[in-house]
Amino acid sequence: MLRLILMRHAKSDWNHIGTADHDRPLNKRGRRAASALGDWLRAQGHVPDEVMCSSAERTGQTLMGLQITPAPQTRFIRALYLAEPRVMIETLHEAKGNCVLMIGHNHGICEFASLLVESPPVHERFADFPTGATLVCDFDVGSWQEVGWHQGRVIDFIVPRELTG
Structure with a gap:
C-alpha cells in the first residue's frame, strides 16, 4: 500500500508588485496555515518519506513551514508549477x-485530486481545493507506476481554516 499526501500551497502574498x-x-496567513498543516500531519501520523514539490516560491515556503522531520527526500520540480493532472500523474509515477x-x-491540483480518488470525501471544500487544502489517500498497489485514475481511497481531507479558525 502506498500513501499520497496531495497539498495545494498555502495562501500567497499578492502585494509584491512586479x-x-x-x-x-x-x-x-499562509505561513500560519503551513505550520498548522505540519502539526496536523504529524498528529495524524501522515509523515512523508518523499516530497515532490513545484519549484514556485510559495510551494517551497509551504514545505518549509510544515517542518517535516526527519527531512524527507525532496525534489523541486518545475513541471509541477501550474501543472495539469496528466503531468502530475506522470510525475507521481x-x-x-x-x-x-x-x-x-x-x-490542476483540484482536478488531479478528483481524478485520483474512487469517491470524493464528504467535504464542502473538496470541489474547489482552496489554498492549503490537503488530501491523504491510499493506493492498494505495489508501485507508483501502477497508480491510475479513481484508485485512491480517501483517508483524510482538511483545509487550514479547520485548524486555524
Missing part, C-alpha cells in the same frame, strides 16, 4: 517513497 507569479511568497507528499497549484 514579482513574477512563480516567485510570489506566502503571506502571514516517478516516486520511490511509501508516503509521498506532492505540493502544487490550482486548477
Whole structure:
C-alpha cells in the first residue's frame, strides 16, 4: 500500500508588485496555515518519506513551514508549477517513497485530486481545493507506476481554516 499526501500551497502574498507569479511568497496567513498543516500531519501520523514539490516560491515556503522531520527526500520540480493532472500523474509515477507528499497549484491540483480518488470525501471544500487544502489517500498497489485514475481511497481531507479558525 502506498500513501499520497496531495497539498495545494498555502495562501500567497499578492502585494509584491512586479514579482513574477512563480516567485510570489506566502503571506502571514499562509505561513500560519503551513505550520498548522505540519502539526496536523504529524498528529495524524501522515509523515512523508518523499516530497515532490513545484519549484514556485510559495510551494517551497509551504514545505518549509510544515517542518517535516526527519527531512524527507525532496525534489523541486518545475513541471509541477501550474501543472495539469496528466503531468502530475506522470510525475507521481516517478516516486520511490511509501508516503509521498506532492505540493502544487490550482486548477490542476483540484482536478488531479478528483481524478485520483474512487469517491470524493464528504467535504464542502473538496470541489474547489482552496489554498492549503490537503488530501491523504491510499493506493492498494505495489508501485507508483501502477497508480491510475479513481484508485485512491480517501483517508483524510482538511483545509487550514479547520485548524486555524
